[in-house]
Amino acid sequence: MERPLTINIHPGQPPLNLKEYESVGGYAAVRKAVTNLTPQEVQQLVQESNLKGRGGAGFNTGFKWSFVPMGPDAPTTKYLIANADEMEPGTFKDRLLLEGNPHQLIEGMIIAAYAIQANIAYVFLRWAYKKAAELITKGIQEAYAKGYLGKNILGSPFSLDMYLHTGVGRYMCGEETALLNALEGKRATPRAKPPFPQVSGLFGKPTIVNNVETFCCVPHIINNGAAWFKSLSYSEDGGTKLYGVSGKVKRPGAWELPMGITMRELIEEHAGGMKNGYRLKGVLPGGASTDFLTDKHLDIKLDFKSVSAAGSRLGTGTMIVMDDATCPVGFVHNLQHFFAQESCGWCTPCREGLPWVEKILWSIENGNGREEDMELLQMHTRLLGPGNTFCALAPGAMEPLQSAIKYFGDDFLTHIKEKKCPYQ
Amino acid sequence: MLQESEILAIEHELTLVPHKSAAVIEALKIVQQHRGWVSDEAVAAIATHLDMSPAAVDSIATFYNLIFRKPVGRHVILLCDSISCYVMGYKTLYAALQKQLNIRFGETTPDQRFTLLPNACLGCCDHAPALMIDANLHTDVTVEQLETLLEKYV
Structure with a gap:
């Protein structure tokens, strides 16, 4: 079983420096791209590989790039940004790639920048990832010194500058257009689309924002081809995927596995199953803003389409397991507290609705719930759902709530009837 | 008043952005690095330096949870x-x-x-x-x- 993204990552040891990275084939893909391939050929190759964005939306990466204006009439400044603001609760996969092999990210970004002919690249990194900040800073310096960054990369006409930007908090910075506002020194509120960032992004210039894991796939696609990348997967989405499991399992962690393995294999084999004395009650398959699945869904394939068909989303591919000793109302309250706190306040349904939801859940959890509260919660899942808000934060927040009511509704009612949390 | 070392660091950030206000988050980070937190006086000084209003700077300072607008411990x-x-x-x-x-x-x-x-x-x-x-x-x-x-x- 091939695992190209993590084969050179050895937890507990420092990551490869530039020379070591080159000795295992690193930066060969940059050389191949800038000296042998046209930008359009790189875009085509990535599109054919069916690499889908690993930040959660699952959009074809090469197709996303194809909307950037190219040719002599295109703006002379274009931007490429790595979204390394990993803040989706329960998600810890990009940390592994950032700390484990920073040059792989830098290489993927250089190739992607070449594909859209961007001349400025940013790594937008969250504040908390201190070790990654240090390693990326060093990696960028090494890449400049070796001529992989800067003017006329490897003697070609292509030039690229790369900078590290560290954030100062707020989940909203992970939303593509809010990230652009944060980079421009503004509050991280979302922008209206269209115009899409590919046409008018950072400082009004064409911009591509991709997730860290997405960029890390790119050098391997260039080196080994689109057919090889597709062959890594058990499903129609190309490549491997970094899956993670947290909660009361025997071996929480993250693993690079073929796209489309089953949830059962991930949780029972790789994470070692539940800790003794605990039963699996629910799973958020891709971070805090995905719908619950239950033990009935263990045999679904973990790819974008199959998880959607089961009523949730693959999201970031890092699962949070809820055990039978954890109160579902308390669990969902914790999620809604997070979303209410992180709402940027830009649009009314999200700003006003989420704190209301949080308070209702707190009442129920503390034995002060009323039966009509269930209707109120249902109403919010509709009013804060897709189409009613400016960005995906509130609709994402409603996903675990609506599915918790669907699967664990009895737990809510027991709280209301017994006027206390039965789990305490 | 901004200290000379703060001004130097902010001036460097200004070379990387197309207009002054785009460097405001970096300026807040720099001041916080020097002083541990960002006071009302510091907000006003940053505003003057970047041709912004103090309210505009504060709207950004209070938006981001890791900019401290009150003194913190060691x-x-x-x-x-x-x-x-x-x-x-x-x-x-x-x-x-x-x-x-x-x-x-x-x-x-x-x-x-x-x-x-x-x-x-x-x-x-x-x-x-x-x-x-x-x-x-x-x-x-x-x-x-x-x-x-x-x-x-x-």
Whole structure:
């Protein structure tokens, strides 16, 4: 079983420096791209590989790039940004790639920048990832010194500058257009689309924002081809995927596995199953803003389409397991507290609705719930759902709530009837 | 008034952006690095330096949770209160911290040693519960370890 993204990552040891990275084939893909391939050929190759964005939306990466204006009439400044603001609760996969092999990210970004002919690249990194900040800073310096960054990369006409930007908090910075506002020194509120960032992004210039894991796939696609990348997967989405499991399992962690393995294999084999004395009650398959699945869904394939068909989303591919000793109302309250706190306040349904939801859940959890509260919660899942808000934060927040009511509704009612949390 | 070293660092950031106000977050970070927090006077000084209104600078300073608009202690404890840490028992850790330091979230010990703040997911959910003290990450933290852990920060 091939695992190209993590084969050179050895937890507990420092990551490869530039020379070591080159000795295992690193930066060969940059050389191949800038000296042998046209930008359009790189875009085509990535599109054919069916690499889908690993930040959660699952959009074809090469197709996303194809909307950037190219040719002599295109703006002379274009931007490429790595979204390394990993803040989706329960998600810890990009940390592994950032700390484990920073040059792989830098290489993927250089190739992607070449594909859209961007001349400025940013790594937008969250504040908390201190070790990654240090390693990326060093990696960028090494890449400049070796001529992989800067003017006329490897003697070609292509030039690229790369900078590290560290954030100062707020989940909203992970939303593509809010990230652009944060980079421009503004509050991280979302922008209206269209115009899409590919046409008018950072400082009004064409911009591509991709997730860290997405960029890390790119050098391997260039080196080994689109057919090889597709062959890594058990499903129609190309490549491997970094899956993670947290909660009361025997071996929480993250693993690079073929796209489309089953949830059962991930949780029972790789994470070692539940800790003794605990039963699996629910799973958020891709971070805090995905719908619950239950033990009935263990045999679904973990790819974008199959998880959607089961009523949730693959999201970031890092699962949070809820055990039978954890109160579902308390669990969902914790999620809604997070979303209410992180709402940027830009649009009314999200700003006003989420704190209301949080308070209702707190009442129920503390034995002060009323039966009509269930209707109120249902109403919010509709009013804060897709189409009613400016960005995906509130609709994402409603996903675990609506599915918790669907699967664990009895737990809510027991709280209301017994006027206390039965789990305490 | 901004100090000379602060001005130098801000001037460097200004060379990287197309217009002045785009450097405001960097300017806030620089001032906080120098002083530990960002006072009303500092907000006004940054505003003057970047041709912005103090209100515009403050709207940004108060939006981002890791810009401190109140003085903090010598060490800042950020306790993860997100979902994986919730499942793995961050509330027990919070109770122990409250007892040991006699402060709640948002407060600073009277000797100015620690400020305690909640923080959204720190991205190490496979080693929950987790907390950061200053720039250091601590994972799989147990109540028993807390006392020894805090001793390192004087």
